[in-house]
Amino acid sequence: MNTTPKNNHLRIGLFGLIGVALVVSVVLLSQVISPNHESVFNGERALQDVAYQVALGPRTAGSEAHAQFITWLQAELEATGWQVEIQTATRMDHDIKNVIASRSDEPPEIILAAHYDSRLFADQDPDPALRQESVPGANDGASGVALLLELSRVLPSDSVPVWLVFFDAEDNGDIPGWDWILGSRAFVDTLTEEPSAVIILDMLGDVVLDIYFERNSDPLLSQEIWSQADRLGYGDYFIQEVKYSILDDHIPFVEAGIPAVDIIDFDYPYWHTTADTIDKVSMQSLQHVGETLLAWIVNKP
Numbered sequence: 001m002n003t004t005p006k007n008n009h010l011r012i013g014l015f016g017l018i019g020v021a022l023v024v025s026v027v028l029l030s031q032v033i034s035p036n037h038e039s040v041f042n043g044e045r046a047l048q049d050v051a052y053q054v055a056l057g058p059r060t061a062g063s064e065a066h067a068q069f070i071t072w073l074q075a076e077l078e079a080t081g082w083q084v085e086i087q088t089a090t091r092m093d094h095d096i097k098n099v100i101a102s103r104s105d106e107p108p109e110i111i112l113a114a115h116y117d118s119r120l121f122a123d124q125d126p127d128p129a130l131r132q133e134s135v136p137g138a139n140d141g142a143s144g145v146a147l148l149l150e151l152s153r154v155l156p157s158d159s160v161p162v163w164l165v166f167f168d169a170e171d172n173g174d175i176p177g178w179d180w181i182l183g184s185r186a187f188v189d190t191l192t193e194e195p196s197a198v199i200i201l202d203m204l205g206d207v208v209l210d211i212y213f214e215r216n217s218d219p220l221l222s223q224e225i226w227s228q229a230d231r232l233g234y235g236d237y238f239i240q241e242v243k244y245s246i247l248d249d250h251i252p253f254v255e256a257g258i259p260a261v262d263i264i265d266f267d268y269p270y271w272h273t274t275a276d277t278i279d280k281v282s283m284q285s286l287q288h289v290g291e292t293l294l295a296w297i298v299n300k301p
Contacts, residue, residue, distance in 0.1 A: 041154050041294050043287030049076075049146035050138055050205060050286075054278045058118035058134035059141065061094060061169060069116060070097060073149070073166060077101045080153050082164070089186035091169065092179060096186050099166040101152065107193030108163035110297060112151065114144025114201045115170030115183065115249060123174075124272035138278045139268060141171065143205030147290050159297055163195070167249050184249035188256055197221055198260035200250045204289045205281035206265045211289075212243035217250060218259040225261065228299070229292040237288050263289070 052072070057065035074084045082101040089096040099116070102108065118137035125131050148164045155162060165187060173180030197218075204211070213222050229238035244266050253260035270276045 039154060039156055039294070039298070041287065041290035042150060043283045043290060045153075046146040046150040046286040046290060047205075047281060047283040049149050050142045050281050051278050053116075053142040053145060054136055054138045058136055059116055060118050060120050060134050061172070066117070070099060073099055073116070073145070076149055077152055077164070081157075082152055087187065087190070089183075089190075091182040091186055092177060094169060094178070094182065096168045096183050098168055098183050098187050100187075101164040101166075102161075103157070104161065106161040108195045109160040109197070110300075111163045111165055111195045111198045112148055112201065112293070113165040113167060113184070113198065113249060114141075114148050115167040116141055116145050117168050117171055117183070119171040119272055120175055120178075122272055122274045122276075125274050127274075130274045133274050135171075135272055136274065136277050137171075138276050138281050139203050139205045140271060140276050143203065143281055143286065144201035147201050147204060147286060147293070150286075150290055151294060154294060156298060160300055162297065170249055173247075180247055181249050181251060185252045188252040188258075191256070194256075194258050196259065198250060198253045198258055199225070199293065200248055200260065200262045200264070201289070201293075202248055202262065202264040203268050203271070204263065204265055205285050206268050207280065207282040207285065208267070209237040209265055209282070209285040209288060210239060210267050211237055211263060211265050212239050212241055214248075214250075214262040214264060215242050215245040216254055217261040218254075221259050221261045225263070225292065225296050228296040229288070232288075232291055232295060234288045234292060237285070238292065 056068050059066045059069045077084050085100045087098040087100055118141055119135040122133050122135045123131050152164055167183035169182035172178035226238045226240050248262045250260035250262040270280055
């Protein structure tokens, strides 16, 4: 026989409803406080990737560090589900190895790219005795790679189709027997599917981050990205003024009629010197750029 009074039934039912509501509230709140880890860019992890590359030594053509870099990069990308292709080519009698990462066989809507090679000679070094040394390439090379690698970890799987491309042989222009942007020219020569946007990342770890519009870049695409940075509160770093015309890996795409943007901080006093070392790279700068690009891709219609 049930001896529980009727008012106790009501009280128990009310407590049950409150309990369910509390559980639902906690679940919803946890989703707000702890969003999916795949959508959070980690600048500290990107800086660690810069440090690893620099520890290998200059990633100059034909060096052991160059080969070790490719092995490491491929393993890192494949560990997070990316399909990796090593594209080989020959330019000016030099072997070129571009690394291409994708998540599916779909053609890319967006290509994000950076060069990974280091310059053979530090010809801008203030010390003439050091100008035959190779450039460590912490900011000029490793920072762009680190941004792409961290984006490979955090890009949502349901984003628009993205390719990540790591160009070889970008940085040896004005050296006898070489030229600039050999890797990206080789890549564009074989590109069969035209993306709607190409974004080049170069020298973006500078402690004093000043990224201006680049004159050869697509103006509408540039405005989209710089406006996204402004919405995130990074307008002081993405400055909406044209300052430089730069020969960089976006040029072969521009020449092919593909909208492309060079995101680069060229106000870097250690460019092509032996002082382009890990202590010149800022985690905060990597964070600002990475968050901006991630938000731009995620919010792309």
